[in-house]
Amino acid sequence: MADINLDRGLGEAEAVALVELLFFAYRDFVADPDHVLEGLGFGRAHHRVLHFVGRDPGMTVASLLDILKITKQSLARVLKELIDKRYVFQNEGEQDRRQRLLHLTPSGEALRQKLIAPQIARFKRAAEEIKTEKKHDLQSLLFHLIDPENQVIAEKWIQSSNSNE
Amino acid sequence: MADINLDRGLGEAEAVALVELLFFAYRDFVADPDHVLEGLGFGRAHHRVLHFVGRDPGMTVASLLDILKITKQSLARVLKELIDKRYVFQNEGEQDRRQRLLHLTPSGEALRQKLIAPQIARFKRAAEEIKTEKKHDLQSLLFHLIDPENQVIAEKWIQSSNSNE
DNA sequence: AAATTTATGTCAGCCATATTGACATATTTT
DNA sequence: AAAATATGTCAATATGGCTGACATAAATTT
Known part of the structure; x- marks a missing residue:
């Protein structure tokens, strides 16, 4: 498990740096699956549906919206x-026949795995980096997600964030 | 500084949990400034411009695009x-008069601070939480950003992520 | 049994944010 | 003088959200 030591709390400058790092990290983080989706005519919204349906097969439309x-x-x-492209299918709920329970087809599950793989790899890579660098701070982890x-x-932004503000 | 211990590396299930936590955390993280921006008729794009111009006054349009x-x-x-609403102004570059160097007006800087404040607070709050809970892992930090x-x-998603996959 | 609520789907239109391609202007560099 | 650069702008398009209104079928309540 990834342990964090924050006994000294977070300073203002450090928090600003984290805000900025999270912006950069998240942008690259979502870019991975975006590239895969592009070729399929899908967007991020499709990815999210695939992901959550895949993680909880048989979920209702309402809980997905939630x-x-x-x-x-x-x-x-x-x-x-x-559904049209056969990545997702629905079946009637057994207890409640109004429900259209959501499931992934095999190709839907395959796509889901393909989409999350680079994101998992990115986290693992970042973890390895800070391990070898022995810089076990939160800023470094976010930095290596970029x-x-x-x-x-x-780096330029973060440096000035740590010193100026 | 926020130290992280990742000596054991990142397992598959843990990485999946982090991917999902980052999704939830980032969504709420950007929701804070979004609420402020709404009332001004601005969007996230405006926020990003304000932020980066504020952090590097006199930057060129080109570097902002970059x-x-x-x-x-x-x-x-x-x-x-x-610029129309007087949050940003431009001035001619001294060496290169083609450049329109970007700056924040006082109200632009005030807005920038107002927008980032809740994000900084969120990080600080999360840091405090994991400190009092003594659960110093990365998952917990992201969790408390939500x-x-x-x-x-x-929580439901993350639990099943840690056990199932 | 009838009325209401719930789960889902769908139509039409709107908005914000991004895209590409083309082109204009002023200024600097070659 | 020509070319490259920094910026601005026009037109058209795509995506992914939104709201409001309405429809259907099934479950629940009265």
Whole structure:
């Protein structure tokens, strides 16, 4: 398990740095699956549906809406496309036949794995990096979640954040 | 400084949990400034411009595009609105008079601070939480970045992630 | 049995944020 | 003088959200 030592609390400058690092890290983090989705004519919304349905097969449309926190109408188009292209299928609820329980087809599950794989790899890579560097702070972890080619840019911002503010 | 212990590396299930936690955490993390921006008729794009210009006053349009990784045309509208509403102003570069160097007005800087404040507070709060809970792992930190009312939902997913996969 | 609520789907239209391609202007560099 | 650079702008398009309104089927309540 990844242990964090925050006994000294978080300083203002450090918090600012974390805010910025999270921006850079998250952007690259979602870029991985985005590239895969592009070729399929899908977007992030499709990814999220695939992910959560895959992690809880048989979930209802309502609970999916609850987790995604989007409206029914926003989900409708995305879900329709995933069903049309046979990544997701629905079946009637046994107890409640109004429900359309959501499941992934085998190709849906395969796509889900393909999408999350680079994100898992990114976390593992970052963990390895800070391990070898022996810089076991939260900033370093977020920093190594960033694409190497973007780390240079990010570094400049973070440095000034730690000193200036 | 926030230290992390990852000597045992990251397991598959743990990495999956982190991926999901990051999704939930980031969503709530950006929701804070979003609420402030709403009332001003601004969006996230405006926030990012305010933030980076505020952190590097006098930056060029080109370097802003570089950091945001959006196109000139995408930036154009956002920047125009911020300039029209007097949150940002430009001045001619001294060495290179083609450049329109970017700066925040006092109200721009005030807005920037107002937008980042809840994000800083969120990190500090999360740090305090894991400190008092004495659960110094990365998962816990991300978990506490999530809005308390959403932590319940997130918890279910993460638990099954740690056991099932 | 009838009325209401719930789970889902769908239509039409709107908005914010991004995209690409083309082109204009001023300024600097070659 | 020509080319490259920094910026701005126009038009058209795509995506992913949104709201409001309405429809259907099934479950629940009265």
